[in-house]
Amino acid sequence: MTEPIPTFQAPIGTHDVLGPESARWEGLVATFAEFAYRYGFSLVITPMFEDVGVFNRGIGEHSDVAKKEMYVFSDRSDRRYALRPEGTAPVVRAFIQHQPTTPWKAWYVTPAFRYERPQAGRYRQHHQLGVEALGTDDPAIDVEVIALAARFYRAIGLTRVSLLINSMGHDVCRGAYVELLRGHLGQHVGELCDEHAKVWNENPLRVLDCKKEACVAVTSRGPMLNEHLCDECRTHFERVRDGLASLGIESTLAPRLVRGFDYYTRTTFEFAADALDSAQNAIGGGGRYDRLAEQLGGKPTGGIGFGSGIERLLLACDAEGVSSAPLLKRTVDLFVVDTSGEDAATKVVDDLRCAGFATERAYDARSMKAQMKVADKSGARLALLIGPQEHAAGEVTIRDLRSDDFEHAQQRVALRDVVIAVANLLTK
Numbered sequence: 001m002t003e004p005i006p007t008f009q010a011p012i013g014t015h016d017v018l019g020p021e022s023a024r025w026e027g028l029v030a031t032f033a034e035f036a037y038r039y040g041f042s043l044v045i046t047p048m049f050e051d052v053g054v055f056n057r058g059i060g061e062h063s064d065v066a067k068k069e070m071y072v073f074s075d076r077s078d079r080r081y082a083l084r085p086e087g088t089a090p091v092v093r094a095f096i097q098h099q100p101t102t103p104w105k106a107w108y109v110t111p112a113f114r115y116e117r118p119q120a121g122r123y124r125q126h127h128q129l130g131v132e133a134l135g136t137d138d139p140a141i142d143v144e145v146i147a148l149a150a151r152f153y154r155a156i157g158l159t160r161v162s163l164l165i166n167s168m169g170h171d172v173c174r175g176a177y178v179e180l181l182r183g184h185l186g187q188h189v190g191e192l193c194d195e196h197a198k199v200w201n202e203n204p205l206r207v208l209d210c211k212k213e214a215c216v217a218v219t220s221r222g223p224m225l226n227e228h229l230c231d232e233c234r235t236h237f238e239r240v241r242d243g244l245a246s247l248g249i250e251s252t253l254a255p256r257l258v259r260g261f262d263y264y265t266r267t268t269f270e271f272a273a274d275a276l277d278s279a280q281n282a283i284g285g286g287g288r289y290d291r292l293a294e295q296l297g298g299k300p301t302g303g304i305g306f307g308s309g310i311e312r313l314l315l316a317c318d319a320e321g322v323s324s325a326p327l328l329k330r331t332v333d334l335f336v337v338d339t340s341g342e343d344a345a346t347k348v349v350d351d352l353r354c355a356g357f358a359t360e361r362a363y364d365a366r367s368m369k370a371q372m373k374v375a376d377k378s379g380a381r382l383a384l385l386i387g388p389q390e391h392a393a394g395e396v397t398i399r400d401l402r403s404d405d406f407e408h409a410q411q412r413v414a415l416r417d418v419v420i421a422v423a424n425l426l427t428k
């Protein structure tokens with residue numbers, strides 16, 4: 001007896017994206033690519049998996065993502081790899097490896113893998129659009145990166161987006177602050193949430209990031225990082241905030257915003273879509289990571305970037321009822337109906353596509369009625385009919401599928417004139 005073939009499904013927490021929904025993805029990616037180009041970023045493509053050390057050293061082995069969510073595996077030669085849970089550490093690894101001239105500005109579109117509890121807006125494979133700028137500490141680049149995100153969100157039609165911003169300081173001032181926080185937490189261990197009551201001492205900053213009421217209550221009575229920045233970090237932060245204000249970009253100080261990865265220094269930020277449920281309303285986030293290059297074995301190099309989840313952006317568009325007007329509209333210009341049984345259709349379809357028209361056709365020599373039904377369903381503006389008569393005369397019939405005026409809705413043209421006739425009709 002042969003075993004029954006199982007019905008396979010996409011893995012839990014992942015999803016397939018098919019047309020026409022995928023046209024929205026194309027639109028988002030194309031719009032982001034256009035913005036990245038305008039702001040001077042070029043596309044970078046790095047492998048989907050890296051030596052696990054890139055992430056353990058990069059995002060920090062005590063971060064939730066490294067500890068609990070990373071997909072780690074050994075290949076057949078026993079090398080330890082991880083599927084990328086985020087885009088920044090791989091880009092910095094590539095920067096160190098290739099040493100491009102600085103400032104180096106790169107953008108990416110990538111899947112990211114995290115073993116999370118799946119729910120709306122939280123997946124095990126999600127997709128990020130992001131940028132990274134390496135080689136300058138100038139607050140102007142912080143402003144530029146944040147402005148790119150803000151302008152992009154506006155361009156795709158989102159209007160209800162808030163920008164939260166904080167400074168994590170640098171080694172010295174943050175180090176001193178962490179000791180103050182550690183002292184405070186040490187006095188209130190019994191009041192922390194179950195998880196942080198155990199691990200608060202490993203990295204006290206993670207407790208600030210905890211959304212549970214118990215931890216929020218303890219940390220809100222404790223010292224806040226923005227009150228303990230050194231002069232240099234405070235000035236840097238003021239210049240970022242003033243720069244944003246000068247562009248008309250509002251930001252709200254969020255002293256608890258430390259974000260989930262250990263690489264952050266100085267500016268950190270998050271964009272929240274107010275139309276989404278607060279648990280999953282972060283449509284983008286990022287910040288500076290001035291020590292990351294060193295942590296991955298490179299020369300000291302400042303950097304800043306952000307990543308934005310495509311799925312979350314689309315959920316936010318849906319929640320705001322945004323028609324995604326500036327996004328790509330995927331429409332069919334022509335549908336070629338062929339009942340001649342000859343090769344003329346293949347040639348004319350190729351000519352039209354070479355001339356730039358989105359052209360579809362029927363296959364399998366089905367009846368005229370069946371092919372016309374598919375043509376109507378395709379949403380094409382014009383149908384090109386090639387029957388035995390047209391074929392014998394070296395002509396085609398062009399029919400305007402959106403016209404009710406049947407008498408004037410169609411015309412016969414010579415095969416060699418089809419491209420010009422179609423161009424004239426479509427631009428009418």
Ligand code: HAM
Nearest residue numbers: 086088122123126282283284285286287305306307309
């Ligand atoms: P992140 O905040 O972890 O930052 O992720 C960036 C964005 O990806 C989030 O704001 C959210 O929109 C989306 N996202 C994250 N996890 C999920 C998930 N499980 N399901 C759906 N969407 C998700 C980073 O990854 C940093 N690399 C950002 C960065 C770039 N920092 C500096 N440069």
